[in-house]
Amino acid sequence: MNIKIDTHVHTIASGHAYSTFYEYVQIAKQKGLEMFALTDHGPMMPGASHLYHLSNQVIIPEVVEGVEILKGVEANIVNSKGEIDVPNYVLKKLDLVIASLHPPCIKPANTDENTLTLMETIKSGKVDIIGHPGNKTYEIHQYDFVKMIKKYEMAIEINSGSFVGSRADSWDNCVNIARLAKDIGAYVTTGSDAHIHYRIGEFEKIYQIFKIVDFPEKLVITSSKDKLKSFLRNRR
Ligand SMILES: [Zn+2]
Ligand SMILES: [Zn+2]
Incomplete structure (x- = not known):
């Protein structure tokens, strides 16, 4: 698998990230990425921007220098x-x-x-993807969680940023969740959770997880732009 879509990126607008939108576009081009999603933090994160920052993303073109841009958020x-x-x-x-x-x-x-909280978020229908569910700080009943994601046709994020920084101990959880997603047939997305542009599209750890559990490409909705776009369209 060679994944060219990153669904989780933070700019300086998140308050504790270090790169601008333009820097992400430049390095995305260099790395051969086809598409990425701007997912700055929601307003409750200390240092995050006002809601206007999120809503005003409508002014950003759909394609910038050949890279497709999805306007998004990582809500809290x-x-x-x-x-x-x-x-x-x-x-x-x-x-x-x-x-x-x-x-x-x-x-x-x-x-x-923790599991019940995520269940409620899933049931709300407002969200497409649950971010970094392998986080050891918030242990969940993984089987129930993945079942619920499947039922609501949402996606689980495999987050390559989880293995550095604040969630470095979440490897086993992430492997287990990927295995369950494969068995249950739930979709996954690939997110670098980059807080600096150099890290966009860094998916080595995700490829390792996919290899360990022999994850099927058909469930990776970020394996093609059309797949991701039709997934998102169907949810709107
Ligand atoms: Zn996060
Ligand atoms: Zn994030």
Whole structure:
């Protein structure tokens, strides 16, 4: 597999990332990426931008210097009802919505409670992808989670940024979740979670996971632009 789509990228607008949109476009071109999604953090993350930053992405062209751009967000799940910090009128303007659990925005709970929170987010229908569910800080019942993702025809993110920095111990969880996704037939996306442009499209660890579990390309919705676009269209 040679994946040319990265669905998870942060610019300086996230507050703790270091590169601009233009820098991402330049390096995406250099690396031969076909498409990436801008997914700056939702407003509850300390240092994140105002909601206007997210909604105003409509001004960004669909294709910049040959690279297709998806306008998105990594929303924060903020409570046990699974609610996120981005309102519907903003979500409506976006191509792609990731929701994730982050310590500044929701306290880690026990495995049952973390799972129920994600279930509520999935059921809300507002989100396309659950970000980095292998995070050890928020252990979940992986089988129930993957079943639910499949039922709601959403996608699970395999996040290559998880193996450096704050989630470096999540390898085993990520391998298990990928194996379950294969067995249950749930879709996955590939996200670098880059907070600096050099890391966009860095998928080595993801390829390793795919190899370990012999993951089928048909379930990787980022393996082609058409596949990803039709997945997102069907969800709107
Ligand atoms: Zn995140
Ligand atoms: Zn992120």
